[in-house]
Each structure stands twice: as structure tokens, then as C-alpha cells.
Amino acid sequence: MAWETAEPPASEQPQIAGSARDERGAASARGERFGPLAVERYAKDDGRALILYRHEGQAQE
Amino acid sequence: VSELRFNELRGEHVVYAIHRQERTFLPSAEHCPLCPTRPGKPPTEIPFPAFEIAVFENRFPALQAPHGAAEVVVYTDNHEGSLSTLSPQRAQDLMWVWRQRYAELGAREEVNYVLIFENRGVEVGVTLHHPHGQIYAYPFLPPVPQLELRADERLGGCALCALLERELADGRRLVYENDAIVAYVPYAARWAYEVHLVVRGHRASLLACERDELSALAAALQALVRGYDRVFDRPFPYVMAVHQAPTDSAAREREAAGHVHVEFYPPLRTADKLKYLAGSEQGAGTFIADTVPEESAATLREAIARAG
Numbered sequence: 001m002a003w004e005t006a007e008p009p010a011s012e013q014p015q016i017a018g019s020a021r022d023e024r025g026a027a028s029a030r031g032e033r034f035g036p037l038a039v040e041r042y043a044k045d046d047g048r049a050l051i052l053y054r055h056e057g058q059a060q061e
Numbered sequence: 062v063s064e065l066r067f068n069e070l071r072g073e074h075v076v077y078a079i080h081r082q083e084r085t086f087l088p089s090a091e092h093c094p095l096c097p098t099r100p101g102k103p104p105t106e107i108p109f110p111a112f113e114i115a116v117f118e119n120r121f122p123a124l125q126a127p128h129g130a131a132e133v134v135v136y137t138d139n140h141e142g143s144l145s146t147l148s149p150q151r152a153q154d155l156m157w158v159w160r161q162r163y164a165e166l167g168a169r170e171e172v173n174y175v176l177i178f179e180n181r182g183v184e185v186g187v188t189l190h191h192p193h194g195q196i197y198a199y200p201f202l203p204p205v206p207q208l209e210l211r212a213d214e215r216l217g218g219c220a221l222c223a224l225l226e227r228e229l230a231d232g233r234r235l236v237y238e239n240d241a242i243v244a245y246v247p248y249a250a251r252w253a254y255e256v257h258l259v260v261r262g263h264r265a266s267l268l269a270c271e272r273d274e275l276s277a278l279a280a281a282l283q284a285l286v287r288g289y290d291r292v293f294d295r296p297f298p299y300v301m302a303v304h305q306a307p308t309d310s311a312a313r314e315r316e317a318a319g320h321v322h323v324e325f326y327p328p329l330r331t332a333d334k335l336k337y338l339a340g341s342e343q344g345a346g347t348f349i350a351d352t353v354p355e356e357s358a359a360t361l362r363e364a365i366a367r368a369g
């Protein structure tokens with residue numbers, strides 16, 4: 001029951017528009033949004049994930 | 062790599078993460094691994110000169126894929142401050158980050174429970190002072206959420222809804238309210254200044270919350286922590302835990318199955334005395350409290366009012 005109500009709206013599903021290798025040596029993916037946040041994903045040199053969140057204003061819902 | 066063992070006598074799992082003995086311990090601000098990377102300086106965990114909120118996989122994880130996850134959530138690139146000193150906008154954004162991590166980690170097949178938490182102060186074992194929290198994604202259902210599910214069964218529905226109703230009716234232990242959130246010292250609090258912040262509506266998780274409810278939760282969290290810091294006019298140590306619905310495969314079948322709320326367990330019982338888990342607490346599992354929840358609530362109400 002609880003989990004059924006916990007499905008995020010489509011605007012909160014990961015939407016990766018493209019990826020590139022950052023000048024810092026970390027692979028990055030851009031163009032993802034979650035609610036009011038822009039989400040940027042990177043892989044650190046040792047393979048660990050790093051995610052940066054930035055306020056983008058009005059939530060996409 | 063951690064090892065998971067099941068303690069038959071206690072009926073609970075124990076995680077052995079011996080590599081964590083080597084983790085960074087109270088570095089100076091100059092060597093903080095959670096600060097942004099300054100030009101010309103060695104890279105920190107976040108190789109950027111500035112950021113808003115960052116999440117990364119813990120370098121010294123207690124849990125890791127394919128048997129869970131351990132993440133660090135850095136609230137700000139400012140080394141100083143706390144949850145309460147973030148701008149209101151940043152605090153609201155943090156709620157969305159929590160929501161996103163719950164959704165993503167909880168969707169993983171092996172993850173049965175997502176715990177978002179913060180340890181504040183050396184009194185509770187903090188090893189880095191930079192404002193941050195953590196997330197553990199467990200490949201099993203830990204004892205505390207199991208107890209909450211049993212409370213649902215015992216009370217014949219959502220336990221949090223029932224307890225919230227009782228607290229609102231009584232009123233003596235309320236410490237803060239806004240449109241969407243009620244904060245109170247529980248009737249049978251274990252810790253002198255324990256507080257639960259509960260979403261008024263029955264919401265299984267942050268994913269089920271409306272946008273206004275997330276904003277209200279951020280405001281309530283900041284008001285409480287500001288108030289805590291005024292109780293003894295010093296930074297108030299605590300453990301903060303966000304309780305949400307389990308994410309195991311059985312979660313779909315359960316009635317009620319969780320009600321998002323945030324629990325604070327501060328170890329201070331006076332300005333300079335800690336509550337220790339000693340004979341009765343560890344040997345019998347029964348807390349002996351030195352304070353009365355109604356009096357603690359009155360102190361907290363006054364402190365929150367003073368903090369403004």
C-alpha cells in the first residue's frame with residue numbers, strides 16, 4: 001500500500017539527456033531534473049557515484 | 062567489504078565494517094573532505110569549486126552494492142553552520158534530495174529499507190563537522206521499522222496517526238506546529254529532549270508528500286534545531302532519523318505500512334551531562350529517564366519561541 005502511493009510522478013523519473021567526461025576526470029550526465037532540482041551525476045576516479053543538486057526554480061510536476 | 066551476521070539471540074543483524082576504523086577523524090577545516098575543492102589545493106570528495114547540495118557514495122561504507130548502500134549528503138559548501146542555518150530555500154531543496162534518494166535507493170531490488178539520518182556533535186560520534194547527513198540502504202528490514210510495523214498491528218492501523226491524534230488531544234507535549242507538521246516530545250520518550258516531527262496527513266514516505274508538506278517539514282526541522290541550540294545556549298548534539306515506509310517486496314501488501322516522520326534523539330540531559338545507555342538500557346532494553354516529557358516539552362516550546 002505504502003509503496004504504491006510512493007511512485008514518483010513522471011517528472012521525477014531520471015531523465016538523462018546526455019553524458020560527457022568532465023574536465024576533472026569524472027564522467028557526467030546532464031539534463032536530469034527532479035522536482036525543483038537540476039541533477040548532475042558523476043563517477044569519481046575510484047568509481048564512486050557523486051550527484052550534485054542545484055535549485056532550478058519551479059518544480060516540474 | 063562489510064560482513065553481515067545474524068545475531069540469533071537478539072534476532073537482529075550486525076554489520077561488520079572493519080575498514081571504517083580507517084575513516085577520516087575530525088580533520089581541521091583546512092583538510093575537510095566535504096568542502097569544495099579549492100584552486101591549487103588537493104581534491105576533496107567534491108571536485109568542484111562550489112556546489113549547493115552534494116551526495117556521494119561513502120568512501121568507508123558500512124553497506125554497499127549489491128548488498129545496500131551508504132551515502133553522504135552534504136547540505137552546503139559552507140564548512141560552518143548546521144541544518145538550522147541553511148537558507149529556507151536550501152532546506153526545502155534538501156527535502157527534495159531526501160525524496161529523490163529514497164525513490165532511487167528504494168527502487169533497488171536488494172534494498173528493503175532506506176534510512177536518512179544525521180549525527181550532530183562529537184557526543185554522538187561525529188567525525189566530520191561540515192554540515193551533512195547520511196543515508197543507509199539496508200538489504201534487510203532493521204529492528205526499529207519492524208517495531209513500527211508491529212505497533213501498526215497492535216493499534217489496528219497506522220500507529221503514527223493514532224499517536225499524533227493522542228498528542229494533539231493532550232497538548233502538553235507539543236513543541237511546534239505548522240500547517241502540515243506537528244512536533245512533540247513523545248508520551249514515553251526515551252531521551253530527555255526526544256522529539257518526533259510528524260506529517261499531519263497519512264503519508265507513507267516523502268514521495269507521497271505534497272510540495273507544501275515538504276516545505277513545511279523543512280521549516281519545522283529548522284525551527285526545532287534552532288530551538289535545541291537555545292535550550293542550553295550551545296550547539297545541541299543529536300541523532301536525527303527519518304522514518305519512512307519500508308521498500309521491501311512485502312511493502313505493497315501491508316496496510317498502513319509507515320507514516321513519514323523524523324525522530325530526534327539528543328543525548329544531553331543537562332547542559333553538561335549525557336544520558337548513557339547503561340545497565341538497564343543495554344542489559345534489559347528498558348530506558349530509565351531522568352526527566353518528564355511534559356517538562357521537557359515546556360522547555361523546548363520556550364526555547365523555540367526564544368529562537369524565533
